[in-house]
Amino acid sequence: MSPLSQLHVFNAMHASPHARLEHSAQLGDGLAAALWSNRDDARDYQAPSHHTLSCYIADGTGTFRRQRPSAKGAPDKLCIMPAGHESNWVVNGAIRLAHLYIDEAQFALGCIRLLDREPREMQLREATFLEDPQQARRFRELIALEWAEPGERLLASSLAHAIVDHAVLSQAGLRQGLRLKGGLAxxxxxxxxxxxxxxxxxxxxxxxxxxxxxxxxxxxxxxxxxxxxxxxxxxxxxxxxxxxxxxxxxxxxxxxxxxxxxxxxxxxxxxxxxxxxxxxxxxxxxxxxxx
The missing domain is CATH 1.10.10.60 (Homeodomain-like)
Incomplete structure (x- = not known):
């Protein structure tokens, strides 16, 4: 995976004067994680080249998408921001959230291994304030580990893979209206x-x-x-x-x-x-x- 400083969503958060990066780590295999706190902010994400899964760890009840102001976040809510998506967020009050960044190659491997599908047939479906207790529990286990310690970073990598596999199985769907050209039968x-x-x-x-x-x-x-x-x-x-x-x-x-x-x-x-x-x-x- 690209260095964290080259990831669009990570950079957008890092550019905020209100956001604070608590921890971050490259987890190998095209995966990286970050733990953020933020407050009273607005963030825009424009067509990132990577997928981002997020889990609200604390607060977030004043967070919403600008186009959907009636839906608000809360602890253990999850969001899925696929590569290429666009979204605009408003943060009123405080929030603490975990991000898992996934490169396209890792998503492709999941499509083949878990779904027996060509990756170009599939897309990770965008989701806002999804409820999935199993995924939220994995995220909480992930942030409880000390990523700077080599052994615990390896455990974090294993948890990250479990989070990605679950997302591929539950949130990946066929692209609509796609006509495949080339490739193998x-x-x-x-x-x-x-x-x-x-x-x-x-x-x-x-x-x-x-x-x-x-x-x-x-x-x-x-x-x-x-x-x-x-x-x-x-x-x-x-x-x-x-x-x-x-x-x-x-x-x-x-x-x-x-x-x-x-x-x-x-x-x-x-x-x-x-x-x-x-x-x-x-x-x-x-x-x-x-x-």
């Missing part, structure tokens, strides 16, 4: 997903995947990105890392065995890729969940 896309999942522990090349679709590597790579929302190598790496996270959370396998089961050539290669994605080593990740 749905049956081919599903075959590729199944093939990759079944062979994560083995070398998988672009040529292997292209051959299964009877396409040249060049055309396959373009069509894969159209249908999956990210390039083949990024999708494959994301799936391998997610499998590794599952194994590290629940098992006691040696790290070198986890690396091999997830298709990494060596423990060092696995550790480097894991650190680049999550900001910690596989050993740190396992230790965080043990504690």
């Amino acid at each position: 749905p049956s081919l896309r599903r075959q590729l997903v199944d093939y990759i999942e079944a062979h994560l522990d083995q070398p998988i090349t672009l040529g292997d995947l292209a051959l299964r679709c009877n396409l040249s590597e060049y055309h396959f790579a373009r069509m894969f990105r159209t249908s999956f929302g990210l390039p083949p190598h990024q999708y494959l790496l994301a799936r391998r890392l997610q499998r590794a996270c599952q194994l590290l959370r629940v098992g006691e396998l040696p790290l070198v065995q986890v690396a091999l089961l997830c298709g990494f050539a060596s423990a060092s290669h696995f550790s480097n890729r894991f650190r680049q994605s999550l900001g910690a080593t596989p050993g740190d990740y396992r230790a965080a969940f043990r504690h």
Whole structure:
């Protein structure tokens, strides 16, 4: 994910003379979080390139969208601001709220993994003052963690993934009137997903995947990105890392065995890729969940 300073919603809040940033952190995997307090303010969000989920932690009863003044916020209310949306907000009185920022690639992975849909078919539905006790509880657990402490940041990352998965399952819907052009046929896309999942522990090349679709590597790579929302190598790496996270959370396998089961050539290669994605080593990740 882009640095927090490059995220539109984060920047819009940070530019307010009344808003105070209490905590913020990059959580890896295209996710970032921030905890804000604000009062007596007005904020406009214009077509951000990322999705934002927010949860009101305290106060907020004087907060409303300028176009909908009759609907007011309250503690545990949630808002969903999809990428590309526009909204204008008025804050009368005080508010404390948590933000979770999600990049498009992470949303794309959720559409494929959880919904078996092409990401371009789907959109995250905008919602204002949604009631969802399960999500509100996750947000409260998230802000209770110390994000500056590496182990707790890893736990925060796991919670953030749970929040995103829930949002994809409950708030993503088909785009209306969309006519898809290009990309892979749905049956081919599903075959590729199944093939990759079944062979994560083995070398998988672009040529292997292209051959299964009877396409040249060049055309396959373009069509894969159209249908999956990210390039083949990024999708494959994301799936391998997610499998590794599952194994590290629940098992006691040696790290070198986890690396091999997830298709990494060596423990060092696995550790480097894991650190680049999550900001910690596989050993740190396992230790965080043990504690």
